[in-house]
Amino acid sequence: MAQFKKVVLAYSGGLDTSAIIPWLKETYGCEVVAFCADVGQGEDDLKGIEEKAIASGASECHVVDLKDEFATNYIYPTLKTGAIYEGTYLLGTSMARPVIAKAQVEVARKVGADALAHGCTGKGNDQIRFEGCFAALAPDLEVIAPWREWSMRSREELLAYLSERNIPCSASLTKIYSRDANAWHISTEGGELEDPWNEPSDQVWTWTNSPEQAPDEAQKITLTLDKGEVVALDGQSLSPYEMIASLNELGATHGIGRVDIVENRLVGMKSRGCYETPGGTILLAALRAMEELVYDKRTRDWRETVGQQFAHLVYDGRWFTPLKDSLLAAATSLADDLSGDVVLKLYKGHVTAIQKRSPNSLYSEAFATFGEDDVYNQKHAEGFIRLYSLSSRIKAMKQK
Amino acid sequence: MAQFKKVVLAYSGGLDTSAIIPWLKETYGCEVVAFCADVGQGEDDLKGIEEKAIASGASECHVVDLKDEFATNYIYPTLKTGAIYEGTYLLGTSMARPVIAKAQVEVARKVGADALAHGCTGKGNDQIRFEGCFAALAPDLEVIAPWREWSMRSREELLAYLSERNIPCSASLTKIYSRDANAWHISTEGGELEDPWNEPSDQVWTWTNSPEQAPDEAQKITLTLDKGEVVALDGQSLSPYEMIASLNELGATHGIGRVDIVENRLVGMKSRGCYETPGGTILLAALRAMEELVYDKRTRDWRETVGQQFAHLVYDGRWFTPLKDSLLAAATSLADDLSGDVVLKLYKGHVTAIQKRSPNSLYSEAFATFGEDDVYNQKHAEGFIRLYSLSSRIKAMKQK
């Protein structure tokens, strides 16, 4: 078996990565540097994490604040493409992986590591996303995926493994759900969700109110867009991260952004997940509303194509590829005209664009109404229709 | 100017087509046969319509019940494709046009007409849809579109025109909105909607409760699907039309199916419309939920492509084309596995699939959970990832 000198581990402070530290040291005879990405998963998860890592046997622990980087260079560009995976999933976990993997490689370079490790299971998408990024950014570094190598399979075994080594761990023996949280979303899998014929119980949802619990009073907010980026909330300029955080609060209050889906994992199996994306759902609604005013029929259709491609790319962990550059170039160009204001109504799980305006709007009251105007002569329609349906006419005449 | 012997007019009993009857007779010296399609627009619209047509000068009036035909051969097949126009519009008016146009041509053949007429405006999509169908089905018949020919431009003028001829008409002088209703939806345009910066007023919505008005108690229903068709509601078999009618009632009660959008018309301009599609929104949710269980990643993606193409085809009035046959063949084949049950929760504007099961489900609890199983060996993932990211790795190594 290969031996390594120094391994940088994507460390979360949870049970799995706590056990991975000693396991790596024992298995590969290496020093382990813990790397912890702050992508907005919340202060509880990060509090005391450095001490925890050292206590588990790490030689160093690097906590890197990636919140702005994540919001600005991953979430906002993805929003411009309109990407949604399989019609529903807003890619919260998927978008976070490349920003984390990139920072992890940077730490590895700084500390002179010869390998990278992660705590992803062998059945999920995240292993592919991490390792796909590693392949693109650091093909010279080895990758260690303990869950594919060791024989431990349960929380009991992990807890016993730690206890044998006198490594303190506050993890409980039972954990119903598997969750992933960041500035954009929380995902929940496992427990009763494993049978799609079960309705999710209330414990599944940890962030947002249910529509039932949400206030009976609707709330209206105004979002201002500039070139496809939402830049102000009710007139106040906010950075991408601040905007997401503010809208998360509003969305969570009003029960916005819950979805419960069975999706196709890249590894070929299906999984069922419940996602809460309160702010993201609001942002997407604002962008869609602006598109309605600004894109013509073909341009909108093309944006749809770009978004569908981008959704697969992000979900499938291919961020650091030439295809990503090309798709983002297309989307950024499209977003050039997406400027204006959208008023959104938040009410019991709904976010509805009720007012929208843009200096680049192609909507014209004068043209759309039924009276005459200078630009559109109704008589032109006849010619349009004759040519538009000409091939049908020819075909029909031939068949007679 | 051309003269015609007998013209079949798509007649609704409203102000416009009431005026068109005498106008056609005077302008073309022809007999006018009124044709009235019952596509589920409601009994009020149809009551006494034959008398009205005769009173307006029609020589005959044919009312044809197309409700089952519409539901079975237009709506249900379109549902299998998953078509939604510009991400939002469920194509209610668009799907109705070909079934009406086809029946109108059949009446024309029966009565030996030499021309067809409709009351569509020169600025809208419907003229294209009607005339596109006419071109495919009856290229030998002439088409008359009075709104593109006559000089009348207002309700006042039309009312005066009728009054001069002593033709009774109950139409009021002012009418704020322009609406289109059928078994699938009601659309509303005009009035304050003409400025997208205006929120729709309460008068816009005539069918569905608002989420605010909807019951505080959620309701759960079970829909059974067979090969992509929803065939039973809470265990009771229903024909497509009966199913749509039943779900319309449920959806309208629970405030389901309202959308307010600015869309791209085929004629190149934008228009703003509010749509109510209560039953349709429920049907679509059921189909989407079943897809989640049954389609693999690539199959789902292909269905998305088929649906996007079909949405444009239907919206753009190209129903009677070889492209429609090909798209429907693809969709029908895909729908073969879409059988099973979906439980939906209806609550204040939401329709949420909370339980789903299918004999053809590709979801397997055994595979998706994190323990070992026979089919999926976690060690396989390493090989998958290595090959999946191989081109990234090669590219990165070349660049060093």
Added chain:
Amino acid sequence: MAQFKKVVLAYSGGLDTSAIIPWLKETYGCEVVAFCADVGQGEDDLKGIEEKAIASGASECHVVDLKDEFATNYIYPTLKTGAIYEGTYLLGTSMARPVIAKAQVEVARKVGADALAHGCTGKGNDQIRFEGCFAALAPDLEVIAPWREWSMRSREELLAYLSERNIPCSASLTKIYSRDANAWHISTEGGELEDPWNEPSDQVWTWTNSPEQAPDEAQKITLTLDKGEVVALDGQSLSPYEMIASLNELGATHGIGRVDIVENRLVGMKSRGCYETPGGTILLAALRAMEELVYDKRTRDWRETVGQQFAHLVYDGRWFTPLKDSLLAAATSLADDLSGDVVLKLYKGHVTAIQKRSPNSLYSEAFATFGEDDVYNQKHAEGFIRLYSLSSRIKAMKQK
């Protein structure tokens, strides 16, 4: 290590599969049944193959004639889709894999085998194609891929292995190229081709004349199409297989169908291959020419989409999937109108459609020429253009 009772091996009579027979017996303690598919690779390859298999240790050898099945149910349907991989490759090897795999599974069922084996390398596409088909058709049978398991890596080792066991083998020590032949094509890889900066030498091409060697006299042939299938050559009805065989002869004489490409394998690496597909290139030219007459703009575009999808599907070994059924349903529907005659000129590597006609042609001399006609009124063009460019006009006016 697993033990098997009876293994059915896809056997070619070449060095690799000759060695696999004893290796399987020794490694798995199993009986080996040789299965040899006749997909038109030529009589030389098949002569005495049963004796050879028995001499190598097989308990039985089943030679199955799949030529008609291959031509009728794999090649002709694929042709209807217009599938070409990466713009150039006519999928000769890819299409043959599913027909072979299906017959191999049928033999396995007949003889009661518990495993399937093939001689594909671990770096290529064919292992994926075979095993993808096995997964769909016989998920209960184990698959053995000796090249991924044993340690032998060279012809020397294989020859030594056979010689140690006194198994006769006429294979030579050196073999420059790796080839695959069937009724549709011959592919050649390896040797000097491994450097894309090398021009292929003359030895690469074994079937077709070079354009330089081809006759100086052009030859004209007439192909008759019926619903997307080429059914007659110069008026003589031929089955799909007979047609391919006849056109192969003509094409090979005239130097038609050579391509030399670097392609993307599904396993993530690139490979360089030279392909000879003489008859196929002629068939494709005939279908393309007929499409020109029959498909309108949108229909042709859709066929292109279907073809691109199908090319990936076939190349990637996903024949026995619901996606294949859907794509073929779409293509078969499209092909309904592809009937008529095409005259093709064969000359020094060129196949050129010089005359084409179809009862379903949408081409009309009367419309296309510049004089007046009844169907097309030039004044209609103004209206078409005004509406077609309306969104550009609105955008430009807004920007002023």
Added chain:
Amino acid sequence: MAQFKKVVLAYSGGLDTSAIIPWLKETYGCEVVAFCADVGQGEDDLKGIEEKAIASGASECHVVDLKDEFATNYIYPTLKTGAIYEGTYLLGTSMARPVIAKAQVEVARKVGADALAHGCTGKGNDQIRFEGCFAALAPDLEVIAPWREWSMRSREELLAYLSERNIPCSASLTKIYSRDANAWHISTEGGELEDPWNEPSDQVWTWTNSPEQAPDEAQKITLTLDKGEVVALDGQSLSPYEMIASLNELGATHGIGRVDIVENRLVGMKSRGCYETPGGTILLAALRAMEELVYDKRTRDWRETVGQQFAHLVYDGRWFTPLKDSLLAAATSLADDLSGDVVLKLYKGHVTAIQKRSPNSLYSEAFATFGEDDVYNQKHAEGFIRLYSLSSRIKAMKQK
């Protein structure tokens, strides 16, 4: 009828536009400024054109050299997208229209014109392309399309019209073909081509040798690419226009670039055209060869999508749209890696890439061959295949 002060006419010096000058003056009481675009159509066409325009009644004649602009800003960017219309047509006429229209608008602005005129027929694509560009660039200027307005329909009538006005014209009474020439191509329509069952006669082709006439000796050339642009021929740096001109000579000699197709015009009818694009065919072959080395599977597929979209966009005259910007942004990003050398063999109508190399090549002899290497472990293939075919396996197991 509208009256204009000053009209800028796209003037070619041919019979049609010679007659249009006096017709515009008489019909609209306006001054006519002739505008003549030099897009490389050849010196013969341009010699004495200013005198001719003045003699026909123009007040001024502006000849603008657009050759470099055409090659650099229209042809080379389009090449990066890989756009080919309906699989065959290299868009020679289509790409020239926007560069001409833009320069025409610039002349109109300079001379203070209030209208633009062109000599395109009412049945073709060019009227749409010109007027689509005018709508985007100068929505305030009126457009006059005499062929859609006047009643003249034949060369006889035009010649008589000129002769009545004593305007000299060297045009002959009969002209079999309609042609369009520029730096990129020559197109030929009409005459015997109007029946697709007729083979094109020798008179159709005016630029290229036939394969039969081409030299019996092949010629090899080396093209150097930099970021998707062909920048050197046999080591000599050339501007885009110079490159096209040089390759045109080589291609014409070797009989390269002839196609004979029936295509779908945007106006809904089919037309048959013969195109000669000698240099363009060579350029495209060089780019395709480089793509083979540089693009991975998904990237290549995306380029195909971009190219298909761009082909329709250019053909349909939508150059000055946001969609064009987005597509070109995507293509330019993709082209970043397209650098290297391609050796092409020119022989009797064939252009074949026989050698290719790139610093960005993803091809690796080490990986592609069948021995072991460090990057690719054949054992990885098993895992890849298991996951890749997992959904097929699950489906098959469920069906048992």
